[in-house]
Amino acid sequence: MATAKLISQKAKAHAPSLSQATTAEKNNVLQAMAQQLKADADVLLQANQLDIANAKKNGLSDHLIDRLLLTKARIDAMATAIDHLIELPDPIGAVKEEIKRPNGLVIKEMVVPFGVVGMIYEARPNVTVDACTLAVKTGNAVVLRGSASALHSNKAIVRTLKKAFKNSPIHPDVIQLLEDTSKEEAANMMQLKSTIDVLIPRGGANLIQTVLQEATIPVIETGVGNCHVYVASSADPDMAFDIVVNAKTQRPSVCNACETLLVEQSFAKAHLPALVERLSAKGVSLVGNKGACTLDPRIAQANEDDWSTEYLDLRLAIRVVADTNEAIAHINQYGTKHSEAIITESLAERDTFFATVDAACVYHNASTRFTDGFEFGFGAEIGISTQKLHARGPMGLKALTTSKYGIYGEGQVKE
Amino acid sequence: MATAKLISQKAKAHAPSLSQATTAEKNNVLQAMAQQLKADADVLLQANQLDIANAKKNGLSDHLIDRLLLTKARIDAMATAIDHLIELPDPIGAVKEEIKRPNGLVIKEMVVPFGVVGMIYEARPNVTVDACTLAVKTGNAVVLRGSASALHSNKAIVRTLKKAFKNSPIHPDVIQLLEDTSKEEAANMMQLKSTIDVLIPRGGANLIQTVLQEATIPVIETGVGNCHVYVASSADPDMAFDIVVNAKTQRPSVCNACETLLVEQSFAKAHLPALVERLSAKGVSLVGNKGACTLDPRIAQANEDDWSTEYLDLRLAIRVVADTNEAIAHINQYGTKHSEAIITESLAERDTFFATVDAACVYHNASTRFTDGFEFGFGAEIGISTQKLHARGPMGLKALTTSKYGIYGEGQVKE
Secondary structure, eight states, rough: OHHHHHHHHHHHHHHHHHHHHOOOHHHHHHHHEEEEEHHHHHHHHHHHHHHHHHHHHHTOHHHHHHHHHHOOHHHHHHHHHHHHHHHHHOOTTTTEEEOHHHHHHHHEEEEOOOEEEEOOOOSSSSHHHHHHHHHTTOOEEEEEOOOOEEEEEHHHHHHHHHTTTOOOSOOOOGGOOOOOOHHHHHHHHOOOTTTEEEEEEESOOHHHHHHHHHOSSOOOOOOOOOOEEOOOOTTTTTHHHHHHHHHHHHHHSSTTSSSEEEEEHHHHHHHHHHHHHHHHTTOOEEEOOOHHHHTTTEEEEGGGGGGGGGOSSSSSEEEEESHHHHHHHHHOOOOOOSEEEEEEEOOOHHHHHHHHHOOOEEEEEOGGGSSSSSTTOSOOOOOOOOSSSEEEEEGGGGGGGEEEEEEEEEEEEOO | OOOOOHHHHHHHHHHHHHHOOHHHHHHHHHHHHHHHHHHHHHHHHHHHHHHHHHHHHHHHHHHHHHHHHHHHHHHHHHHHHHHHHHHHHHOOOEEEEEEEEESOOOOOOOOOOOOEEEEESSSSSSSHHHHHHHHHHHHHHHEEEGGGGGGHHHHHHHHHHHHHHTOOOOOOOOOOOOOOOOOOHHHHHTTTTTTTTEEEEEEOOOHHHHHHHEEEEEEEOOOOOOOOOOEOOSOOOOHHHHHHHHHSSSTTTTTSSSSEEEEEHHHHHHHHHHHHHHHHHOOOOEOOOOOHHHTTTSEEOOOGGGGOOOOOOSHHHHHHHHHHHHHHHHHHHHHSSSSEEEESSSSHHHHHHHHHHSSSSSEEEEOOGSSSSSOOOOOOEEEEEEESSSSOOOOOOGEEEEEEEEEEEEOOOOO
């Protein structure tokens, strides 16, 4: 089986055919990808069934099996997403800034692709399609390392997508899938600094931590979300209830769902039982600090681990706090710098929260569930950055580009 | 002696007093720093003499001792640089983008400080002043780890700079110097992900590589420059000579100096001896490939290592190449993605070079020596990035900031 080193060398060798392609050439490949996915739907579904059968044999949870599953409708949705991607403006080639210097030098900061992007990700096969299509749009070659459990699906998808390069000047080897899904080969891939420019891990906390520890390639950390909603005393109760219920229950398995609710004392005294009623009706099980437990017997005692756990489930930790400062201190101690909300009618409290909470996205009077490239209007998303270098929050096409200074001279030398 | 962990915790604890300071409060501290440096000049010079005496005892080269040396004039220059920094616009608080969504959400991408910046650097004490003053201007606390050889100077400088916070709401502990200069404690510092947001190493190739290997904190890779000048056949010979001589000899010890000269065959045949004459007159010793050696006996045979060596000295490797494609392939194989120049009268060759050379800065008909924050008009510089995440090329104030999305709602929940 080809090593990560070998396939990344291939990706790098052919990357210029993509980085220098015109917008039309890139969109033509994307168009062909959308058509080919639909044309090959049966083949993809068959390959996916092999993964599903293995997953059942290996006792994977229904939840994970659902993430792995391809259906005709899901393949159609992938094709539709590509149609939308085609319509987005091409970020490459733009000049971000033009500087004219007194000595006559003209300096242009140009938007360029990274070169080769590495993706290490878990089960969902649609990430394979997202990564390949966003890479093509942004002029980047891509090296994919999906999980063993999705290997049949990923191989079939990549085979299908590569057909789309048939009549293109762009070489199909700009897409590379690592078929050796051993941990050793993944570790090797994380060290390929000379052929992979940036690494984007997508998956659970363990995957992300492993990549951060082992990679020497620059990494964009994504996705772990221990998100909080803080309800201040001045909050509108109906709005607060709706937002808390939405942030917790609308889709509990995703990174921008709420995991801990912070409630200012006087609001809690007046309204916590009614809120617990709403959450219980949605099947949410609750743990809390003493202040919370005393106000409602349906809240079990929380332990220290609860404050740092991303449940990804219908489970919520509740902490009654003395004031906004205690809420902010709690978030800055236990949060993962993802999405943090304050519900309040006080603009002063909002401003303090926005200024002092250290997170990619800070919300006022809205659900944390909006942290998403599509909800932000980016039209595409490759992940959600929870670190501070390069990109923060939802990452659209722009996050898959870097810059290069072009300096135009007429013989200038340094005095 | 305080550990890296302890001092970074202090920096983080007091960072909000700086990240939320007004522009006037930050500039007042900078003003006081400039004054205090001049007032304490004698104390600083005395402390520096201890380092210089040690350096001589330890047999450091004259070149390194000169980098370590403080003089009255150098201290005055530091103060003047601070005066200029005060005049630069404050990058913090700007809104980079404002998005209004159909559901009424308003999303503002705000410019914010990182929080705590870690610097690991080698001998020059002026880096201590640059790091502290640029950090204050950009609202970042800073944790410094300078080299053992500059410890007396760095301690004295930090003591002086901290006096500038006397009448300020900003806490002096936003500046922290690691006085334990052991390798073990530096390694500990590189792992302090919960208290340091970003790490900027500045120094030689070994230092940078160590940090890249050992750090779990996100790193901005800086500075190693194996830079090339490529002279195409259509180049104006006089311009080419001036640029090559300038790029190699104007200050050979810096990262943006030229280390390898690439010359297209027909230009080399016509002009290489005359160019060698100019370089030899400046004391440059030369090695080259066969094509170069046959054209001039003053060029010694190069070996494979020469192509990847950053000499930082009056030494130049010369390779005669068949054409522009061979020059570009050479640069992309041996370059360090720093600064690469083409000298040509052909705009088509320039465009190919700009599109395909993978470097932070690509030059047409100008010396590579201009890769510098001041030469780019940034008014300040914390280093030169040679990687592709976050910042590329010279890093001014903007490179010490990140962004944060503020989402303003009226009760929006996700459907």
